[in-house]
Amino acid sequence: MNKALKTLQDRGFIKECTNMDALSALMDKESVTFYVGADPTGKSLHIGHMVPFFAMHHLQLAGHNPIALVGGGTAMIGDPSGKTEVRKMLTPEEVASNCASIKEQLGTVVDFSETPPAGVGKAVMLNNADWLTNLNYIDFLREIGRHFSVNRMLTFESYKARLERGLSFIEFNYQLLQSYDFLTLYREHGCRLQIGGDDQWGNIVAGIDLIRKTESAECYGLTFNLIARSDGQKMGKSEKGAVFLDPELYTPYDFYQYWRNVNDEDVIRFLKLFTFLSLEEIATYEQEGVNINDAKARLAYEQTKIIHGVEEAEKAKAAALAMFGSASAGIENREGMNFLEVERSELEAGIPVLTLFARTDLASTNSDARRLVNGGGAWVGETKITDPKAMIDLSYLDEVGEILLRAGKKRYFRIMVR
RNA sequence: GGAGAGGUUCCCGAGUGGCUAAAGGGGGCAGACUGUAAAUCUGCUGGUUAUACCUUCGAAGGUUCGAAUCCUUCUCUCUCCA
Known part of the structure; x- marks a missing residue:
């Protein structure tokens, strides 16, 4: 052939x-x-x-x-x-x-x-x-x-x-x-x-x-072959809708995360289809004893690099490491993360948690944010928010003067003070 | 052109006058379990200044104390006939 x-x-x-x-x-x-x-x-x-x-x-x-x-x-x-x-x-x-x-x-x-x-x-x-x-x-x-x-x-x-x-x-x-x-x-x-x-x-x-x-x-x-995920879901669909290539519609960080979270059974197949790595190199990920998470990280990195460029891939990787790696991985690597800037004065007065979450991608509306809080999935820094009426003010700033919001275990959002 | 069926919340699909913000399933979000996986189990899933109020059932009117449910017109889709 x-x-x-x-x-x-x-x-x-x-x-x-x-x-x-x-x-x-x-x-x-x-x-x-x-x-x-x-x-x-x-x-x-x-x-x-x-x-x-x-x-x-x-x-x-x-x-x-x-x-x-x-x-x-x-x-x-x-x-x-x-x-x-x-x-x-x-x-x-x-x-x-x-x-x-x-x-x-x-x-x-x-x-x-x-x-x-x-x-x-x-x-x-x-x-x-x-x-x-x-x-x-x-x-x-x-x-x-x-x-x-x-x-x-x-x-x-x-x-x-x-x-x-x-x-x-x-x-x-x-x-x-x-x-x-x-x-x-x-x-x-x-x-x-x-x-x-x-x-x-x-x-x-x-x-x-x-x-x-x-x-x-x-x-x-x-x-x-029409590419389907092993769970039968159509390729390219995600929780957030289609996984678009346009960074405006689907941020590089989320894009990286999409690939980082593919099913175990799909990793090798996707490495072959969606990266330019040699088959020999891909084969090393199939060997016994290899941590499948390394393969996923590689897939995410390579794919992000191809679509969004090396710089964005590095940023997304660093952000992911900071969030999911060892606790001491540092808080400096937030660059690839989605963020929102708020006025210092606003924070001095205090912003209701629900409002703050609703202003990020973490929740679409106040009601949505309320659900998140009630469901026990809303975090500000290392504090779990249980009161929907809680106010977020300057006391929540972390050592680098930012606030890190979190919905569930995986979705982060960075609040910077202007 | 004629006859019939139908348009319900993200999707599918119940619902034929008040108990319906609307069954059930899917999807999604969150919790538990984990490996940032899958599977499984649990909760949530229109909006808001939130034990109340507002907006939704193709569109616009009407009947009624009260309508997704009844009437009228319009509109779109499908099926059959010519």
């Missing part, structure tokens, strides 16, 4: 391939241009979206040329694959602004530089709005539409859920558009391979068929 493909397989990416032998041979022979699509349905990608892009990273290093396709056009339609609900329609403005921020985020794992290092593939980013938005309906139907069999489309597994609940024509068209994307990329960029999540299988195969019919050319598809 081709080395790059072998890498993906060894790291646990691959689910299915349309023709593994032929693709392998092609990749041995030449640099293959390949693409992954990402729909800009939100302001930020979350980690569940990233699997194909990590795969893209590995293929690029092996000298193949990635195309990251932002679906500025298809996002206007909505992919019904594997979904049970109709997706909310986005305005053109929302789509455009989402595209812009997503471009930036993909840069963390894929090298889009003009002149990549020797041996590394050249990556580009395209937006299918460029060729989709001005399509002429009649022309499109005559050129593309005639190659699609409705009978066949209806048998696709990916539509099954929707056929039970209703599928509107606009969404039914999604597959044609995605196929047309592949065709366009083949024609204009010589793209021979589409990779994507397992839910994209139907759409990918449809694109390959279209290219075969219109261009008499053979292209390939490769899908990846």
Whole structure:
């Protein structure tokens, strides 16, 4: 098998391939241009979206040329694959602004530089709005539409859920558009391979068929395992909602903590998928007698480094050590922690605990804070708060002149005095 | 166009005039147990200047001492027929 493909397989990416032998041979022979699509349905990608892009990273290093396709056009339609609900329609403005921020985020794992290092593939980013938005309906139907069999489309597994609940024509068209994307990329960029999540299988195969019919050319598809946590929860979801890459939506500290707390069974798998550590190095964490917490810390650090950079990763790691490490680890390492500044005068007068907690991420409202106190999970410094009416004043400042709030055992929030 | 079913709190889903801030489950938060894990058990889970008050059951009106529950109009979804 081709080395790059072998890498993906060894790291646990691959689910299915349309023709593994032929693709392998092609990749041995030449640099293959390949693409992954990402729909800009939100302001930020979350980690569940990233699997194909990590795969893209590995293929690029092996000298193949990635195309990251932002679906500025298809996002206007909505992919019904594997979904049970109709997706909310986005305005053109929302789509455009989402595209812009997503471009930036993909840069963390894929090298889009003009002149990549020797041996590394050249990556580009395209937006299918460029060729989709001005399509002429009649022309499109005559050129593309005639190659699609409705009978066949209806048998696709990916539509099954929707056929039970209703599928509107606009969404039914999604597959044609995605196929047309592949065709366009083949024609204009010589793209021979589409990779994507397992839910994209139907759409990918449809694109390959279209290219075969219109261009008499053979292209390939490769899908990846949909990443689920061992507890069955969807990847990328957390207590706080989706684990976004945007630091505004999901702070680097929380991001680090998310990975730090993955299930035991998931650690090795995630190290392979979501970090660039060599398989040999990852193997050392599988050995007998290795503390699994070290593996989790490594996973959290590496992943945070990739997405948010070394600096943020160090800060998050230091903050985590300070909070969860030995008691003497020091209180200096709070940098990565979320914080709030309050006026000194305010603190002199005293702030009701409930109000203070409600102003942090620890509680959303006063009522929420009250629940926390009543449940015995509210801490100010080393003091457990049991009275909802308690006032927090200067006497609670610790030796560095700050207040450390805590909800439960793991959630900390730093109060700084201005 | 015609007929029917339906829109309930984060999600699913009970609820057909007062005892309903609304059963149950999921999810989430907290407590116990731990390893910053999982599983398990317990409590909580609309808001507020909090033993009371305010806002919620697609939207707007109406009936009533009192409505998520009844009536009217509107709106959206689904199913069947043409």
